[in-house]
Amino acid sequence: MKLWGGRFTKETNELVHNFNASISYDKKFYKQDILGSIAHVTMLEKQGILTAEEKDAITVGLQGILMDIENGTLAITAEYEDIHSFVEANLIDRIGEPGKKLHTGRSRNDQVALDMKLYTRDEIVILNDLLKELMVILHRIMSENIDTYMPGFTHLQKAQPVTLAHHFGAYFEMFRRDRSRLRDIYDRMNYCPLGSGALAGTTYPLNRDYTASLLKFDGPTLNSMDSVSDRDYLIELLSALSTIMMHMSRFCEEIILWNSNEYQFVEIDDSYSTGSSIMPQKKNPDIAELIRGKTGRVYGALISLLTTMKGIPLAYNKDMQEDKELTFDAIDTTKGCLALFAGMLDSMKFNNKAMENSAKNGFTNATDAADYLVGRGIAFRDAHDIIGQLVLLCLDKEVSLDELPLEEYQKICPVFDEDIYEAISMKTCVEKRTTIGAPGHDAMVQILATNAKYLQES
Numbered sequence: 001m002k003l004w005g006g007r008f009t010k011e012t013n014e015l016v017h018n019f020n021a022s023i024s025y026d027k028k029f030y031k032q033d034i035l036g037s038i039a040h041v042t043m044l045e046k047q048g049i050l051t052a053e054e055k056d057a058i059t060v061g062l063q064g065i066l067m068d069i070e071n072g073t074l075a076i077t078a079e080y081e082d083i084h085s086f087v088e089a090n091l092i093d094r095i096g097e098p099g100k101k102l103h104t105g106r107s108r109n110d111q112v113a114l115d116m117k118l119y120t121r122d123e124i125v126i127l128n129d130l131l132k133e134l135m136v137i138l139h140r141i142m143s144e145n146i147d148t149y150m151p152g153f154t155h156l157q158k159a160q161p162v163t164l165a166h167h168f169g170a171y172f173e174m175f176r177r178d179r180s181r182l183r184d185i186y187d188r189m190n191y192c193p194l195g196s197g198a199l200a201g202t203t204y205p206l207n208r209d210y211t212a213s214l215l216k217f218d219g220p221t222l223n224s225m226d227s228v229s230d231r232d233y234l235i236e237l238l239s240a241l242s243t244i245m246m247h248m249s250r251f252c253e254e255i256i257l258w259n260s261n262e263y264q265f266v267e268i269d270d271s272y273s274t275g276s277s278i279m280p281q282k283k284n285p286d287i288a289e290l291i292r293g294k295t296g297r298v299y300g301a302l303i304s305l306l307t308t309m310k311g312i313p314l315a316y317n318k319d320m321q322e323d324k325e326l327t328f329d330a331i332d333t334t335k336g337c338l339a340l341f342a343g344m345l346d347s348m349k350f351n352n353k354a355m356e357n358s359a360k361n362g363f364t365n366a367t368d369a370a371d372y373l374v375g376r377g378i379a380f381r382d383a384h385d386i387i388g389q390l391v392l393l394c395l396d397k398e399v400s401l402d403e404l405p406l407e408e409y410q411k412i413c414p415v416f417d418e419d420i421y422e423a424i425s426m427k428t429c430v431e432k433r434t435t436i437g438a439p440g441h442d443a444m445v446q447i448l449a450t451n452a453k454y455l456q457e458s
């Protein structure tokens with residue numbers, strides 16, 4: 001059953017039909033397609049293009065189709081080319097003549113542009129909520145670990161002590177930006193393409209402002225050729241999803257490391273771990289690894305769509321049908337990963353002692369020891385050198401800076417006094433860092449208050 005049989009004298013080759021058809025995946029937006037059609041006929045009636053009876057018959061018919069799909073009595077089957085053909089054919093079957101007027105002043109080109117926008121717009125809201133749920137969990141863990149000391153790393157080498165709250169706060173910022181990116185995309189895409197026709201608008205006196213307002217858009221799009229061939233918002237969305245996945249993959253990588261025997265900073269809950277078929281002792285962080293791995297397919301979707309769109313002349317071309325499967329897959333993958341990641345994080349146990357012990361080793365207080373000398377009038381570059389010599393000595397004696405006797409300090413630099421131990425204690429190292437964004441207790445209390453307000457308001 002086709003929308004365009006009139007001009008043809010031969011049946012479509014079966015392989016061609018299958019190759020061309022998109023119903024196996026565009027059925028995903030049956031609801032958006034139907035709601036878009038209802039808005040379209042509501043506008044057509046307002047403009048006197050359809051009678052009230054025609055509009056009512058079509059609306060009731062479309063609502064019936066929607067209900068039957070949702071309650072499982074109407075199956076979306078493969079003999080149709082796409083969801084648009086399926087809905088229109090069903091409507092005509094149900095209500096007869098008025099159904100044939102549904103497509104007045106419309107093309108599948110503006111219709112599919114609308115459906116895809118409606119679908120992704122809904123998905124952006126869901127993604128935004130999932131990110132928020134994850135951030136609420138992060139916020140809870142941060143609030144509970146404001147004084148949990150751990151090593152901060154650069155080059156995966158212990159650098160300076162921080163806190164778990166501070167470390168997780170970095171991810172909180174990443175996810176905050178991710179949500180703001182989604183918001184931007186939503187605002188930029190939220191213009192209605194319906195009424196653009198195949199590419200050149202229509203000769204009917206459509207009221208595009210009205211259709212746009214019925215579908216909760218900020219207005220109609222302003223160029224009909226652009227409207228039917230714009231996929232920028234999908235590229236932006238895939239880029240935002242890639243960034244979300246990149247953030248999660250970094251977090252997963254850290255969790256995998258921290259969950260390892262060598263670190264033992266955290267323990268992933270049994271319910272989020274898997275075992276080995278041969279090694280009875282194993283408890284593997286498969287979920288974190290899979291999320292890290294799935295990042296690749298979301299990046300793939302972005303590159304794929306960019307490549308598909310490259311060099312396409314105006315206006316609509318069938319290449320654009322390729323936007324769907326990969327966008328749907330990237331959205332579903334990201335949503336799945338966000339939910340799984342949140343659950344894994346929420347049920348994870350933190351080994352505060354192991355983190356703190358680790359921070360005590362590895363000379364994470366060496367910068368503070370240098371700052372101690374600066375406080376006693378020594379230039380930072382000289383102080384850096386002196387502490388460097390002390391670190392070398394400690395390495396030789398297999399002790400930490402805290403354990404090195406004062407005489408040894410004084411042999412290298414007489415300025416050292418008993419108060420050096422207080423100055424390089426982990427507590428001092430962290431708590432003295434109170435500038436905005438630093439790990440010190442007071443700075444973190446303020447950030448947590450800001451974050452709590454953010455979560456309440458957005």
Ligand code: ARG
Nearest residue numbers: 022082108109112318320321
């Ligand atoms: N399935 C098509 C797509 O996704 C719908 C638009 C078809 N338009 C056309 N001129 N063949 O792009």
